[in-house]
Amino acid sequence: MKVEISSNGKTATFQLYDTAAAREFYNQLPLELDLTNFRDAQWMFYPPEKLNVKANEAYHDGKKGELSYYAPWGDVFMLYKDFYAGDEMHRLGIGLSGVDDIAAMSGSAVIRKMEPLAEEKEQTMQITVTANGSAIVYELNDSQASKDLYAQLPLEIEVENYGSNEKIFYPPKKLNTSNTPLVKGAQPGTLAYYAPWADVVMFYGSFGSASGLYELGHAVKGTERIRSLGGTIRIEAGSSR
CATH class of the missing domain: 2.40.100.20 (Cyclophilin)
Structure with missing residues (x-):
């Protein structure tokens, strides 16, 4: 920059x-x-x-x-x-x-x-989520909500279980969802933002779609590790080595 x-x-x-x-x-x-x-x-x-x-x-x-x-x-x-x-x-x-x-x-x-x-210009935004020695790398889309999340990094934050197919966390500041696509069909590895609750969602199972659920990106490494995330996670800009 x-x-x-x-x-x-x-x-x-x-x-x-x-x-x-x-x-x-x-x-x-x-x-x-x-x-x-x-x-x-x-x-x-x-x-x-x-x-x-x-x-x-x-x-x-x-x-x-x-x-x-x-x-x-x-x-x-x-x-x-x-x-x-x-x-x-x-x-x-x-x-x-x-x-x-x-x-x-x-x-x-x-x-x-x-x-x-x-x-x-051709470079994409990537973030790495780590906990207990496990790392998941996400590639973000070019939406305003993704940029807002990226701008808050690095973060150390508690991750929570929700349902049987997702992990969620609450970034300190709400994300602006203008110019951000709605999730049309969440798959394992989908990264999303649920505006009504202001939480970021990491899917490890299929879901579909919901009103107010916006797509931020998708996992390019470590999708299988999302399910095991717990406690405090660290989220940083860039990919892990």
């Missing part, structure tokens, strides 16, 4: 890290927002939606060229000088170009996604 920030005739580009907060920021783009200077070391702006940060990803010593997030204020900031903060900050990405131009920015900024390379 790469982003471009332009202001006052200056442009800087950043490579985002593979964190939930960075993905949530990326999914809000493009944006045009006012810039505010802070302590002559950073330009900051406020994305419309706050980002979910992890305590173990916090830091205090900011370096020139970093793109970061300060959760108490809900601001994203670009450092054009090294900066130490007593409070915890969270890195979103690192500057690729134009770092020396950040200081000259002012007024408003346009923040947009950089066009991915052709080979990057």
